[in-house]
Amino acid sequence: MPPKSRAEAMGETREKLIAAARKAFAQKGFSAASMDDLTADAGLTRGALYHNFGDKKGLLAAVVAQMDGEMASRAQAVASQATDEWAGLLAEGTVYIEMALDPEVRRIVLLDGPAFLGDPSQWPSQNACLELTKQTVGRLLEAGRMKPVDVEAAARLLNGAALNAALWVAASDEPRSVLPKAIEAFHVLVSGLLLDPGQA
Missing domain, CATH: 1.10.10.60 (Homeodomain-like)
Structure with a gap:
């Protein structure tokens, strides 16, 4: 060898x-x-x-990037099993929020990550997720499923809603009781983008 x-x-x-x-x-x-x-x-x-x-913080950033990438892949895999692209968008956000219950994800990505690396929306791994969400939003707009809205604005708010819901669950003293509330509110907010909310 x-x-x-x-x-x-x-x-x-x-x-x-x-x-x-x-x-x-x-x-x-x-x-x-x-x-x-x-x-x-x-x-x-x-x-x-x-x-x-x-330094140690640089190592944390590498760990967070690896885990955030794994979280995104898992969410996208779930989304790919959905009946259509809109259901996939909802499923992707939902599973991302649910991952806040994973002890490793909770501690490293959602608690220590923001505390020591700053605003998660600025992490390179989050920007990669944003690009994928923008593509999905663009396709949904072209298909006439969503109300006319700026693609980047909608994608940033969708990702931000899922991320902040996950951060809320992770920081809670009672994450399992907070989770269903976070998911329900996420679905209500996201469904407001539908051209016909009854399709959500």
């Missing part, structure tokens, strides 16, 4: 650090996870962490 290239070795190091950090952040939270927690499990040094991510 030929020796690994520098790029392959760096990629493996990054993957190990992200996996170790994801485990530590889920168990202890970002603040309580020590640099040793983040490197020892991966069998690496602090130097490897600094070289690949700059």
Whole structure:
């Protein structure tokens, strides 16, 4: 077997650090996870962490990006099973909100992420979701399913509603009781965009 290239070795190091950090952040939270927690499990040094991510916050950003991407993929997979594009849009937002009950998602993405990385709507992973929502909204407008509205405005408000509902659920002392209220309100708000609300 030929020796690994520098790029392959760096990629493996990054993957190990992200996996170790994801485990530590889920168990202890970002603040309580020590640099040793983040490197020892991966069998690496602090130097490897600094070289690949700059600092602990940079590593958190990488973990959040990975998890946010997984959340988006899961939501899109559910949406693809829906009966039509409008039902898919609702399903995608709903499953995103439901993921706030996942302990790992709740702690890392929805609690520590905003606390230490700032406004989630500015994260690159969220911008990728926004682009997909814009495409869906555009198709629904062309099909005459939605009221005439600016595509980007509608997409940003749809994504924002799902994200803020998930943040509310995650921050709640009673997330399981808050979840159905959040989903019901999300459906009511989103259905206001339908040309005929009775189709929701």
